[in-house]
Amino acid sequence: MKPEESATTGADLLVKALIDEEVEVVFGYPGGAVLPIYDSLFKQNRLRHILVRHEQAAVHAAEGYARSTGRVGVVLVTSGPGATNAVTGLTDALMDSIPIVCLTGQVPTHLIGNDAFQEADTTGITRPCTKHNYLVKAVGDLARTVHEAFYVARSGRPGPVVIDLPKDVLMNKHEYEAPKKPVQHKSYRPQVKPDPKKIEEAIDLIQAAKRPVFYTGGGVINSGPKASKLLTQFVHLTGFPITNTLMGLGAFPASDKQFLGMLGMHGTYEANLAMYHCDVLIDIGARFDDRITGKLSEFSPKSKKIHVDIDPSSINKNVRVDLPIVGDAAHVLEEMIRVWKARQPRLDQKAHKAWWAEIEKWRGRNCLAYKQDKETIKPQFALERLYHHIKDHDHYITTEVGQHQMWAAQFLKFEQPNHWMTSGGLGTMGYGFPAAMGVQIAHPDALVIDVAGEASIMMNIQELSTVAQYRLPVKIFILNNQYMGMVRQWQELLHGGRYSESYMESLPDFVKLAEAFGAVGLRTGNPSELDGVIQEMIKIKKPVIVDVLVDKAENCFPMIPSGAAHYDMLLGPNDRAEKPISEEGMVLV
Amino acid sequence: MSPTETASRHTISILVDNEPGILARVVGLFSGRGYNIESLTVAKTNEKENLSRITIVTAGTPMVIEQIKAQLDRLVPVHRVRDLTLGGEHVERELALVKVKGTGEKRVEALRLADVFRAKVIDAKSDSFVFEVTGASDKVDTFIGLMEGLGLIDVGRTGIVATTRGSEAI
Numbered sequence: 224m225k226p227e228e229s230a231t232t233g234a235d236l237l238v239k240a241l242i243d244e245e246v247e248v249v250f251g252y253p254g255g256a257v258l259p260i261y262d263s264l265f266k267q268n269r270l271r272h273i274l275v276r277h278e279q280a281a282v283h284a285a286e287g288y289a290r291s292t293g294r295v296g297v298v299l300v301t302s303g304p305g306a307t308n309a310v311t312g313l314t315d316a317l318m319d320s321i322p323i324v325c326l327t328g329q330v331p332t333h334l335i336g337n338d339a340f341q342e343a344d345t346t347g348i349t350r351p352c353t354k355h356n357y358l359v360k361a362v363g364d365l366a367r368t369v370h371e372a373f374y375v376a377r378s379g380r381p382g383p384v385v386i387d388l389p390k391d392v393l394m395n396k397h398e399y400e401a402p403k404k405p406v407q408h409k410s411y412r413p414q415v416k417p418d419p420k421k422i423e424e425a426i427d428l429i430q431a432a433k434r435p436v437f438y439t440g441g442g443v444i445n446s447g448p449k450a451s452k453l454l455t456q457f458v459h460l461t462g463f464p465i466t467n468t469l470m471g472l473g474a475f476p477a478s479d480k481q482f483l484g485m486l487g488m489h490g491t492y493e494a495n496l497a498m499y500h501c502d503v504l505i506d507i508g509a510r511f512d513d514r515i516t517g518k519l520s521e522f523s524p525k526s527k528k529i530h531v532d533i534d535p536s537s538i539n540k541n542v543r544v545d546l547p548i549v550g551d552a553a554h555v556l557e558e559m560i561r562v563w564k565a566r567q568p569r570l571d572q573k574a575h576k577a578w579w580a581e582i583e584k585w586r587g588r589n590c591l592a593y594k595q596d597k598e599t600i601k602p603q604f605a606l607e608r609l610y611h612h613i614k615d616h617d618h619y620i621t622t623e624v625g626q627h628q629m630w631a632a633q634f635l636k637f638e639q640p641n642h643w644m645t646s647g648g649l650g651t652m653g654y655g656f657p658a659a660m661g662v663q664i665a666h667p668d669a670l671v672i673d674v675a676g677e678a679s680i681m682m683n684i685q686e687l688s689t690v691a692q693y694r695l696p697v698k699i700f701i702l703n704n705q706y707m708g709m710v711r712q713w714q715e716l717l718h719g720g721r722y723s724e725s726y727m728e729s730l731p732d733f734v735k736l737a738e739a740f741g742a743v744g745l746r747t748g749n750p751s752e753l754d755g756v757i758q759e760m761i762k763i764k765k766p767v768i769v770d771v772l773v774d775k776a777e778n779c780f781p782m783i784p785s786g787a788a789h790y791d792m793l794l795g796p797n798d799r800a801e802k803p804i805s806e807e808g809m810v811l812v
Numbered sequence: 813m814s815p816t817e818t819a820s821r822h823t824i825s826i827l828v829d830n831e832p833g834i835l836a837r838v839v840g841l842f843s844g845r846g847y848n849i850e851s852l853t854v855a856k857t858n859e860k861e862n863l864s865r866i867t868i869v870t871a872g873t874p875m876v877i878e879q880i881k882a883q884l885d886r887l888v889p890v891h892r893v894r895d896l897t898l899g900g901e902h903v904e905r906e907l908a909l910v911k912v913k914g915t916g917e918k919r920v921e922a923l924r925l926a927d928v929f930r931a932k933v934i935d936a937k938s939d940s941f942v943f944e945v946t947g948a949s950d951k952v953d954t955f956i957g958l959m960e961g962l963g964l965i966d967v968g969r970t971g972i973v974a975t976t977r978g979s980e981a982i
Binding site for chain 2: 409
């Protein structure tokens with residue numbers, strides 16, 4: 224074959240490279256600079272394209288897809304506004320370590336820098352919000368760059384990667400280059416296998432512990448379902464208590480009696496106090512985020528800390544640890560279990576019994592208690608009833624950001640990994656609905672629910688059109704309190720109850736809104752109707768918005784006010800008077 | 813950051829792919845995370861493998877310095893990050909071009925001091941000199957300080973380049 228016969232356009236090469244990377248779905252929105260790619264997509268049927276209504280939603284949908292499958296999510300947007308609209312999603316994926324490859328169109332190479340129509344410095348703009356980015360200047364580099372981008376996105380600590388594609392590069396011709404396996408990058412080589420000596424040292428600490436606690440995060444989920452199984456096995460072998468971060472929920476079954484619930488700002492009393500009083504803290508794949516630590520100088524002051532992380536820059540960033548272990552969670556856990564079994568260590572049973580007794584005492588405070596009356600639905604009650612009805616279905620939960628998100632984390636039970644999608648690091652309102660679309664695309668028969676607030680849902684409400692087009696039976700479960708609830712809660716606690724701009728004026732009629740898009744709308748504000756509405760929602764095989772009118776004044780507890788220590792938790796509305804928030808804490812977000 | 817830790821100055825040598833945007837990545841990391849750059853030099857150093865070396869002088873507590881190195885190492889086109897300050901003995905040099913304007917006694921004095929500092933005259937006009945001075949930063953600082961009283965017009969400095977002592981590669 225002559226070279227010119229085997230040569231194909233950049234756009235065709237790109238599609239071929241995506242297929243070779245086992246991509247099935249691309250979330251995108253067309254535009255001038257990417258027309259050649261859309262033309263190539265039109266001429267094939269291996270890749271499915273999902274047309275979103277806003278580029279931010281494309282990235283969140285890809286995140287939902289990625290997080291629920293463990294695969295790389297793929298986004299395709301045009302130059303200029305297409306790329307800038309994707310920035311929030313990319314930043315979200317970077318903060319939560321979600322593998323994304325985002326293809327952005329670009330003006331032709333000879334126009335770059337000329338302020339051409341729909342030109343933006345995409346690699347410049349996305350440099351701080353991606354794990355890596357590329358500008359492909361020659362069609363000969365295209366296929367290799369795509370393969371490298373997928374490798375970078377999914378390996379090590381996963382993250383978003385942008386490939387900026389000038390239009391002339393997409394139209395020029397070149398021969399295809401298949402992915403090389405195994406990939407050997409010249410400078411990027413994440414360490415996945417831990418140092419065996421450190422594993423031995425870790426087990427020394429773990430077996431000598433008298434008041435231990437496991438603190439695990441999104442790193443376990445990102446490592447794959449095997450890591451969650453190994454974690455569960457190791458936690459059972461040791462008999463130690465475990466708490467999860469928001470991103471780590473599902474890595475250990477929530478119904479297990481060793482599980483203390485989520486920790487942190489809105490974590491449980493028992494989880495936070497266990498962190499404060501423990502003598503050995505075993506962190507696997509969690510990064511000591513400020514939402515977890517509270518006041519740093521009083522964070523877990525009596526413990527020896529073991530920190531397992533695939534990203535060396537996460538270690539000793541916020542909290543100085545005693546034993547850092549760089550490696551992938553599954554590899555580390557496998558080694559820990561091996562050494563543990565070989566040693567058959569004898570634990571200090573008396574100390575452990577006393578530790579558990581103390582934990583049970585804290586548990587006995589029942590920190591998530593709330594009072595449901597006959598008149599209004601408490602948001603917590605709505606979620607408890609929701610969980611009751613969905614628990615026997617194959618279900619996935621996404622959330623928006625705010626009070627409803629924290630309540631979802633507290634009141635829904637996550638028994639397995641990859642079933643809980645939420646915007647943790649960036650806290651992006653508008654994440655949950657498009658993320659739910661991505662999950663539904665990956666799991667067409669599953670029950671996918673976006674637990675939302677009435678404020679957050681408005682941020683990507685246009686995607687109702689997408690779910691209508693692809694007949695995605697996503698359920699939007701709105702806890703409607705007519706406020707930006709978390710903003711209102713902070714204004715109540717920190718700003719003298721001056722509810723500046725946090726009331727949601729002129730909300731749409733969500734039932735009619737659903738109907739306008741061919742979806743089904745349900746509404747209730749009556750506790751006695753709630754079960755029926757939820758059951759109906761589950762039964763309907765179409766997109767559904769459930770507008771649950773909840774108590775407007777309810778606040779999310781427990782709460783560690785910003786700048787406070789773990790033992791300084793507010794357990795309910797009456798707790799607040801004795802514990803004024805420090806000026807230092809007021810400054811914190 | 814523990815309050816007992818004090819900030820110290822570190823010279824960090826970074827070997828990177830010589831590709832567009834790499835300097836922006838490194839500099840953006842420093843500005844984005846609130847680290848400090850006291851001096852920065854960059855140039856291509858390996859033609860065959862197309863690599864550049866960036867030498868950065870920064871200051872911070874041990875925890876911050878550790879963080880800076882880990883963050884740099886995480887950048888995809890970064891091959892190697894070395895802390896020369898922690899890594900044993902090393903040598904640092906800086907070059908400056910110093911322009912001095914003057915006549916008579918001051919001009920003679922400038923030339924004499926240049927001789928003491930082993931600065932070379934690389935341009936001379938009837939009323940000006942351009943000196944090239946090389947050395948550790950404090951030597952360059954001192955020379956520039958002395959020239960201030962003698963008609964200093966302009967200074968251009970390269971920033972620090974550094975390498976380890978002995979036969980090992982950085």
